[in-house]
Amino acid sequence: MASLRLDDQLCFGLYSASRAVTSLYRVVLEDLDLTYPQYLVMLALWERDHRLVKELGTELNLDSGTLSPLLKRLESAGVVERVRQADDERSVRISLTEAGEALRAKAKGIPDVIGTAMALDEAGIARMRAELDRLTESVNAYREAFSPAG
Secondary structure, three states: OOOOOHHHOHHHHHHHHHHHHHHHHHHHOHHHOOOHHHHHHHHHHHHOOOEEHHHHHHHHOOOHHHHHHHHHHHHHOOOEEEEEOOOOOOOEEEEEOHHHHHHHHHHOOHHHHHHHHOOOOHHHHHHHHHHHHHHHHHHHHHHHHHOOOO
């Protein structure tokens, strides 16, 4: 019989770990004047610039109601620019500015800081990432199988 003790719940362990990690990011990102969600946007743009908002939302698993305010704040900070597409005014392309590109150099050491805090080397990070990806895929597949159609 499964235990209903809080300390036995995997969900609580994941929740606690997530809060600890995002709290660390909050401290580490202060020098860049970015929040954790803004940092995720910047990571995606540093990887591939000139993206449509819809593409960013899909990659980051964020809806437009969450992503749009993030992008507005990043634009106000001068690190991205938003340009409506001439052929479809509903589509907005996000691009890094020079300041946004320069911010990448300041962020270079962040993954090492996080890895050190987690007591993980590169191989440990790769294993953890693979396990989290597997977990996410499994849970999403299970949830979709039992979601009501519609």
